[in-house]
Amino acid sequence: MSRLFGHKEHLVRMAGLFAAGILVFLLARALFVPKGFGTYGHYRAGALADNRAYPVKFAGRDACVECHTDVPDALKAGKHARIRCEACHGPLAAHAQDPTKAKGVKPDPKVLCVKCHLANVAKPQGFPQIDPKEHLGPNCGECHDPHVPGQEPQKKG
Amino acid sequence: MNEALAAAVQGFMYPNEMELQWSILIVLYPYITGLVAGAFILASLERVFKVQAVKPTYRLALLTALAFLIVAPLPLQLHLGHPERSFEMYLTPHTSSAMAMFGFVYLWYLMAVLVLEIWLDYRKEIVLKARSSTGPMKAVYKVLSLGVDDISEEALRLDDKVGYALTVIGIPSAFLLHGYVGFIFGSIKANPWWSTPMMPIVFLFSAIVSGIALVLLMYMAVSVLKGQEIDMPCVDTIARYLLYAFIIDFTLEGVDLLHRIYEADESFASLDFMVHTKLFVSQILLQIIFGGLIPIGLLALTQMVSLSEKARKGIYVLAGTATLMGIFAMRWNVVIGGQLFSKSFLGYTTYKLDFATREGLLPAIVLLLLPFAILWGLVKLLPPWHDETAEKAV
Numbered sequence: 001m002s003r004l005f006g007h008k009e010h011l012v013r014m015a016g017l018f019a020a021g022i023l024v025f026l027l028a029r030a031l032f033v034p035k036g037f038g039t040y041g042h043y044r045a046g047a048l049a050d051n052r053a054y055p056v057k058f059a060g061r062d063a064c065v066e067c068h069t070d071v072p073d074a075l076k077a078g079k080h081a082r083i084r085c086e087a088c089h090g091p092l093a094a095h096a097q098d099p100t101k102a103k104g105v106k107p108d109p110k111v112l113c114v115k116c117h118l119a120n121v122a123k124p125q126g127f128p129q130i131d132p133k134e135h136l137g138p139n140c141g142e143c144h145d146p147h148v149p150g151q152e153p154q155k156k157g
Numbered sequence: 158m159n160e161a162l163a164a165a166v167q168g169f170m171y172p173n174e175m176e177l178q179w180s181i182l183i184v185l186y187p188y189i190t191g192l193v194a195g196a197f198i199l200a201s202l203e204r205v206f207k208v209q210a211v212k213p214t215y216r217l218a219l220l221t222a223l224a225f226l227i228v229a230p231l232p233l234q235l236h237l238g239h240p241e242r243s244f245e246m247y248l249t250p251h252t253s254s255a256m257a258m259f260g261f262v263y264l265w266y267l268m269a270v271l272v273l274e275i276w277l278d279y280r281k282e283i284v285l286k287a288r289s290s291t292g293p294m295k296a297v298y299k300v301l302s303l304g305v306d307d308i309s310e311e312a313l314r315l316d317d318k319v320g321y322a323l324t325v326i327g328i329p330s331a332f333l334l335h336g337y338v339g340f341i342f343g344s345i346k347a348n349p350w351w352s353t354p355m356m357p358i359v360f361l362f363s364a365i366v367s368g369i370a371l372v373l374l375m376y377m378a379v380s381v382l383k384g385q386e387i388d389m390p391c392v393d394t395i396a397r398y399l400l401y402a403f404i405i406d407f408t409l410e411g412v413d414l415l416h417r418i419y420e421a422d423e424s425f426a427s428l429d430f431m432v433h434t435k436l437f438v439s440q441i442l443l444q445i446i447f448g449g450l451i452p453i454g455l456l457a458l459t460q461m462v463s464l465s466e467k468a469r470k471g472i473y474v475l476a477g478t479a480t481l482m483g484i485f486a487m488r489w490n491v492v493i494g495g496q497l498f499s500k501s502f503l504g505y506t507t508y509k510l511d512f513a514t515r516e517g518l519l520p521a522i523v524l525l526l527l528p529f530a531i532l533w534g535l536v537k538l539l540p541p542w543h544d545e546t547a548e549k550a551v
Binding site: 003007008009010011013014017018021025028029032033037038042120121122 | 169170171172245247248249251268273276280302303304305307309311312315319
């Protein structure tokens with residue numbers, strides 16, 4: 001046996017194999033772990049900038065009421081007063097920016113209302129809930145003014 | 158609300174509790190890792206505690222452990238999807254996540270313990286095979302021998318020493334491996350069915366039980382397949398250890414149960430109801446009676462009265478099979494049972510097991526058979542029995 005490590009040769013080679021494995025692992029880490037990972041937490045620091053770069057989709061109630069001055073007064077009269085406009089209307093930042101370019105969206109009450117009011121035992125008991133099969137009809141907007149749900153919708157033709 | 162889901166619910170269930178997220182695949186994961194840990198611990202008995210009688214099963218146990226360990230992460234990956242992402246667990250270790258750190262426990266056990274130990278134990282045969290075989294297999298054994306064909310007394314003595322040290326490290330590692338699986342469940346504090354410090358210990362002992370039972374059955378099956386005599390002192394000894402381990406396991410689970418019953422905390426009425434209804438078959442019948450009391454009784458019988466060889470063999474097969482089923486039922490009751498009741502303790506849902514879907518019964522069966530296919534390959538490559546023809550070639 002004229003090997004460098006005598007009878008330990010095979011063990012040394014196996015150790016070398018493990019060392020090589022660890023080296024490959026370290027290389028893979030250097031290669032695959034994104035830059036900035038772990039700077040602030042268990043995530044890529046650059047993800048913050050990426051998220052910040054997304055266009056803002058919601059304008060917020062304050063923006064809406066600047067132009068639609070009449071709606072908040074109507075809302076105040078009913079139980080939907082504390083619900084934000086865009087909770088029902090969806091994100092409308094583009095519209096608030098420039099109403100001529102992006103139109104405001106009128107949600108369809110048939111779809112919208114049950115999202116919140118569908119009866120479910122998991123909801124607080126005091127919350128008004130209906131089972132659409134038993135309630136008075138599918139066209140909620142016919143009998144409820146979306147902004148003042150306790151009232152019938154005014155006018156409209 | 159999904160009508161089908163609603164139909165599966167009894168009483169009050171929070172919306173996010175109606176559908177079970179952890180399927181039968183998650184049942185397989187602790188079951189398979191348990192078999193690994195148990196098989197390894199049986200192998201270590203021979204090596205560290207010098208129980209000569211179980212020697213014929215030593216290598217078979219190691220290969221069985223390896224075959225099952227290779228399959229252990231597959232149910233998780235099938236459940237989660239995106240298996241390529243599991244690699245990120247190593248690239249960006251998340252030290253505060255018990256599940257993420259399991260990757261390291263797994264890797265340590267696979268590479269530093271099992272693969273090394275098997276390699277050292279088989280090195281002599283690998284070298285002999287590299288010398289005697291021809292064609293592509295020669296190259297395979299050459300690579301496995303790392304190009305060193307030193308099987309001198311001295312080299313082999315060294316292997317034995319290092320192998321012994323590895324086994325000594327391997328035992329706590331095997332305990333860690335499966336204790337850890339129990340820890341993952343036991344540390345989920347939001348779930349009263351899981352959250353108990355007993356969980357790692359109970360998982361560990363049930364793992365030992367299932368692993369021993371598996372090796373016992375495997376050894377008997379392999380002997381029959383090879384047309385060899387079953388070494389009765391060997392299976393008698395294994396069966397005795399199975400009985401001891403089982404008594405400890407059963408007692409621990411009993412203590413846990415007793416503790417829950419006496420403590421009777423706010424979750425008790427609900428869990429108790431569940432055990433008597435939805436889990437009755439899998440917990441009371443399959444786990445406790447058919448998978449616990451009966452195999453323990455059968456094994457105890459072989460210790461108390463002297464039975465014929467044939468009767469003992471029959472009893473071992475029966476008890477081993479019942480044990481494997483009982484431990485599977487235990488994993489099922491933990492994983493599935495833990496998701497059947499509401500955190501409000503006012504309702505229960507149902508687990509619907511699909512068949513040929515990604516998380517259905519079919520992939521589960523395939524995943525349970527896969528280790529046997531791998532084992533078959535391993536046995537072809539590294540025969541666990543001493544090969545006389547190769548021995549003569551020396």
